[in-house]
Amino acid sequence: MSNKLQGVRGMNDLLPDEAERWEAFEEIVRDWLKSYGYRPIRTPIVEYTKLFSRGVGEHTDIVEKEMYSFEDRLNGEQLTMRPEGTASCVRSVIEHNLIFQNPQRLYYSGPMFRHERPQKGRYRQFHQVGVEALGFAGPDVDAEHIVMCRRLWDDLGLEDVSLELNSLGDASERAEHRQALIAYLERYQDQLDEDGRRRLHTNPLRVLDTKNPALQEIVEGAPRLLEYLGEESLKHFEAVQALLREAAVPYRINPRLVRGLDYYNRTVFEWTTTRLGAQATFCAGGRYDGLIEQLGGKAAPACGFAMGMERVMLMWQEGLDTGRLSSPDVYLVHQGDKAQPFAFRVGEEIRSAGFSAVFHCGGGSFKSQMKKADASGAAYAVIVGDDEAAAGKVSLKPLRDGGEQIAVTPEELVGLLADHLYGTDEQAG
Numbered sequence: 186m187s188n189k190l191q192g193v194r195g196m197n198d199l200l201p202d203e204a205e206r207w208e209a210f211e212e213i214v215r216d217w218l219k220s221y222g223y224r225p226i227r228t229p230i231v232e233y234t235k236l237f238s239r240g241v242g243e244h245t246d247i248v249e250k251e252m253y254s255f256e257d258r259l260n261g262e263q264l265t266m267r268p269e270g271t272a273s274c275v276r277s278v279i280e281h282n283l284i285f286q287n288p289q290r291l292y293y294s295g296p297m298f299r300h301e302r303p304q305k306g307r308y309r310q311f312h313q314v315g316v317e318a319l320g321f322a323g324p325d326v327d328a329e330h331i332v333m334c335r336r337l338w339d340d341l342g343l344e345d346v347s348l349e350l351n352s353l354g355d356a357s358e359r360a361e362h363r364q365a366l367i368a369y370l371e372r373y374q375d376q377l378d379e380d381g382r383r384r385l386h387t388n389p390l391r392v393l394d395t396k397n398p399a400l401q402e403i404v405e406g407a408p409r410l411l412e413y414l415g416e417e418s419l420k421h422f423e424a425v426q427a428l429l430r431e432a433a434v435p436y437r438i439n440p441r442l443v444r445g446l447d448y449y450n451r452t453v454f455e456w457t458t459t460r461l462g463a464q465a466t467f468c469a470g471g472r473y474d475g476l477i478e479q480l481g482g483k484a485a486p487a488c489g490f491a492m493g494m495e496r497v498m499l500m501w502q503e504g505l506d507t508g509r510l511s512s513p514d515v516y517l518v519h520q521g522d523k524a525q526p527f528a529f530r531v532g533e534e535i536r537s538a539g540f541s542a543v544f545h546c547g548g549g550s551f552k553s554q555m556k557k558a559d560a561s562g563a564a565y566a567v568i569v570g571d572d573e574a575a576a577g578k579v580s581l582k583p584l585r586d587g588g589e590q591i592a593v594t595p596e597e598l599v600g601l602l603a604d605h606l607y608g609t610d611e612q613a614g
């Protein structure tokens with residue numbers, strides 16, 4: 186009997202209790218984004234594979250081993266289910282010439298796909314809320330992103346969050362540092378692990394990101410990118426920090442913060458917590474001034490970040506209380522051939538008046554239906570028998586704080602619901 190189908194490993198269902206918490210979270214997030222003037226953009230989940238190999242970087246973990254890529258059976262095109270949102274957003278902005286006149290503050294949210302080993306806080310389908318500011322060169326917008334994150338964590342009541350900050354400088358500074366780093370790492374080639382040796386010439390910065398404790402000493406002694414920053418990059422980095430100090434956002438400079446995607450330059454940051462075990466980073470981003478041009482657009486600066494929604498939801502304890510159980514206003518109980526269509530119509534009238542109503546399906550005695558009405562959490566039962574239907578009336582029974590059952594017409598019913606549920610009365614008009 187084990188032909189029961191299961192969901193794909195690492196891809197989760199959100200059952201109603203959890204999905205309602207997510208909706209509550211999404212509402213908060215939307216208001217927060219609007220309060221900073223960000224506008225939504227929605228791009229497809231599937232893109233051409235080369236968008237990510239070019240955008241995210243040929244030698245990143247994401248492109249080398251984590252993408253869900255496939256060939257379109259009908260025309261042989263190489264397609265990929267997006268592993269992140271920045272490349273898609275930039276592709277769309279270029280394609281539709283969106284920053285031709287004005288810079289854009291944009292956001293998106295939705296599922297992303299990476300073939301990683303699933304564990305707490307790490308999934309193969311996960312969700313991001315991403316924010317991108319395109320066409321802005323100054324350090325003020327880098328700081329805006331960090332400060333707006335801080336506001337959201339405060340609004341959500343998240344505890345135990347810290348901010349790590351670094352600057353990756355500009356392409357030429359990175360190239361110079363890269364040369365020095367390769368020369369340094371080559372001296373330790375024999376001691377590097379397989380990953381390290383493989384990345385030495387392709388992505389030496391990532392060698393510094395190793396979790397291998399045996400390599401920590403080598404990593405410690407490696408030349409630091411911060412020491413290779415030129416005047417402009419340093420000025421930018423200092424200005425971001427000054428704005429953070431001004432906004433009283435504490436941060437720690439982590440010279441080894443390099444990020445797992447290749448498009449970054451200058452400011453990079455990660456928000457971490459000790460509450461999620463190994464998956465400590467719940468939000469991350471930075472500046473990517475070269476990406477628009479690299480993807481075929483007219484050169485323009487940009488920066489952004491994305492939070493992992495699953496990770497934030499694991500941290501949002503208060504959301505457990507604020508998650509609204511969506512109880513209907515009314516549960517419609519009915520019995521009889523005439524009662525059923527009448528109750529069905531009354532249900533529509535209740536909804537037209539702006540209330541929610543659950544129509545009982547599946548028959549059963551009045552008593553068993555009343556039990557269901559009670560269990561639904563509805564504030565009222567509206568009860569219809571054939572007699573009531575013949576008289577064009579329904580019985581309204583309060584289910585929560587006592588009160589008499591009364592017979593009313595459907596018109597009177599919506600008036601009473603308005604009085605009781607919204608507290609309107611005649612005098613108040």
Ligand code: HAM
Pocket residue numbers: 268269270271272299301306307308309310311312313315316317445446466467468469470471473488489490491492493494495496
């Ligand atoms: P990322 O660091 O790859 O950056 O991902 C951002 C966040 O998504 C991570 O900090 C984490 O919270 C979450 N995340 C990533 N992978 C998983 C996973 N397998 N399971 C659960 N959560 C995950 C980006 O994606 C960039 N596009 C961010 C950005 C936007 N940079 C500039 N603009």
